[in-house]
Amino acid sequence: MPSTLASHVEENRQRTLEELKAFLRIPSISAQPEHDADVREAAEWLRSALERAGLEKARLIEGEGHPLVAAEWLRAPGKPTVLFYGHYDVQPPDPLDEWLSAPFEPELRGENLYARGAADDKGPTFLWVKAIEALMATTGELPVNVRVLCEGEEETNGAHIGNWLEKHAAEIPSDAIVVCDTEMFARDWPSITVGLRGIVYVEIEVRGARNDLHSGQYGGVAPNAVMAAAEIVTALKDRDGRIRVNHFFDDVEAPSEEELAQWAALPFNETEYLENEVGSIALTGEPGYSVLERVWARPTLEVHGIRGGYVGEGSKTVIPAKATVKLSCRLVPGQIAGDIVRRLEEALKLATPAGVVTSLTVLGSAPASLVDPSHPYLQLALQTMSGHFPNPASFIRCGGAIPIVGKFQSALRAPCILFGFGLPDDNLHAPNEKFYMPNFWRGIHVIADYLRRLADRPS
């Protein structure tokens, strides 16, 4: 007699944990070529796990960079098709000496499982694999059609999945894409992310004199490239945090009153946020907007560094001949990366001081993404998630970019549902990355429940 899904999950708890640990033991660091074999091993491990879960045609898709991992189960005619996305690569673990346990030797301490990749993204990926496995094991089938498309170069902005999607989207028609690679707003406060900021990352080069010059001999007449760089960035954004690039805000789409009201209801404490997360003497930013508006719904302009001149120990009296500024703008829905680049170029011309010449190079860009929260699949996801946590689920946004979300939505013309199972203190990209395991077990039930409920919806 088939057991219920709940008892199946409970009975296999230890095995599931050991499997997750095995996945986490593979140092699939996509940024380091010496780990190429490990990245492939993780791909193969995931392919095998998908097969064991009961999916069909589990396979690696080879191409530029690391392989994609795909699988499918399409035996629910008339039912919706859900595409699951995850990534099996991880960030480098440095600095190693700040880890309390080795990054690739998973260790359960209290309710948290510590390992590189635990939260980003092997844990959240494996929970939907286990949801699929539990449904197959207990019912012999899935309530909806399922596809899987995972990648191994999310942490390196690899082009493989994007390029593959451009050519092969028609081969994987889907009604919704489920992504588990985001966070909950706070512990016990489940959330679904419906907005991501985009980004335009540029490098500005400033050239003054032919060579670095002696500040005694030439101080007072030679242009100073680092000073010019400072002039430029302070012209682009004033000391009150207002971006001074013409037409920069023209296409910004503001969140609805309803969305703003939802944000205002979130359990957010500005003082705790300042102390626990930022650690400066005060928060800064554009006047007239709340913290959540500033990080979720307003574009930014940040300088990441200014290279040039002398920054070593002690003193050197050089007038820098060249400076390079790394700068990015976070984009919000409505803003087009190409337009912002053109506006930055125009602003740079206006901001360039006498005596120097400047140029701008785009190092990367990604569009902002917005999912319509009124879509029935999103509403269903919110209801489903609410049933498994102490508090009801909320729609939130995220200040960062997940470029694949925009690509999925435009290639497949279907909504992305970003279930957040991570927590803000999971130490993503940092030492002591961990996953809060109660969310792992809840996540299995959320996903299984969601697929069952989706079956009642028309495709």
Place this chain on the structure above:
Amino acid sequence: MPSTLASHVEENRQRTLEELKAFLRIPSISAQPEHDADVREAAEWLRSALERAGLEKARLIEGEGHPLVAAEWLRAPGKPTVLFYGHYDVQPPDPLDEWLSAPFEPELRGENLYARGAADDKGPTFLWVKAIEALMATTGELPVNVRVLCEGEEETNGAHIGNWLEKHAAEIPSDAIVVCDTEMFARDWPSITVGLRGIVYVEIEVRGARNDLHSGQYGGVAPNAVMAAAEIVTALKDRDGRIRVNHFFDDVEAPSEEELAQWAALPFNETEYLENEVGSIALTGEPGYSVLERVWARPTLEVHGIRGGYVGEGSKTVIPAKATVKLSCRLVPGQIAGDIVRRLEEALKLATPAGVVTSLTVLGSAPASLVDPSHPYLQLALQTMSGHFPNPASFIRCGGAIPIVGKFQSALRAPCILFGFGLPDDNLHAPNEKFYMPNFWRGIHVIADYLRRLADRPS
């Protein structure tokens, strides 16, 4: 029968050149501890040369750092006493691959002798040694009393000579100090430097958040330390080149109308200067002042570099938590280093944007120096120099600092006479340093002539 000084110099030309080459072969790089023995060898070589020239009590003065080299000849009662200064240490020769001949294998090409230290300062030092030697050899005595005090850590701002002077100035009473460590304004345009700018070098630290933060997650609320550093430096100096530090110019002493008129008469071509020396699209700086006023008689504020955030290859989306600014002000006569530091500290407080805390550390300072050109010894120096070059000599200034000049003047209460025998294209501190040898031979005659003329002056 004693030969004339001119024929003595001529007859000993080849030997003098070989001796200078021997001096230049010693890699007395004071900045590199592995060359400590070489620095000492150069000190000993110079001591020996002073002895051979006929000076008495030629000796090394030991102390912190590299030794001083001293000597004297005080057998001209009632005549003035002249103290000669020079330094026997040299800059490191890097980058080596840009030298056309090895830096410590002196090579005469055309009229120039190429070697590290040829112009800074072994050549100019050795020429006054040879003037003394020629006077002794041809007359058996010197026309005035002579002292020598040379150092071996000029290139490393060593404290030995300054500290020694503070304690022992009374042991070396002198009426004038002759320094040969500056340049002529242009080839065939002899000059005596009567003004040097001082300097205050500071480091400003800017701290924002506790750690570098992700610009997606926190962009819009977290203070950016590099941006704050840019705000600060652009508040201290505006984009038109005006320094905006309160009371910064209060104590600036302007050059006299007469001095300005002399500068206006110098063979200076701004277009050639821009093209040959600076190499930018335009000169910059404070409006309302000529190029020579800006580099010789106006204080400056220059940023040497801003450290913080990410400046490596590619893109990293970090909000820098900390930035360090290296910044210096060149000072002109009238300005006091301590006052300028206090005014910078006050200006920094006013310029610090919200969200960050700043602090300022002084890394070094030196006062500006001014010699009164109307002093009879200066006037005599000008006349003497004029007689040995195609054009009459001028009083000029120098934008850089030679801290020992101020120390000599205040410790000995006597004027420094800075005879310039170097040329602007001598590549000081750079590859292919050279000395224009016609100035070496002229220099011997200028110094001998000057000492003879000084003998007619009262002590």
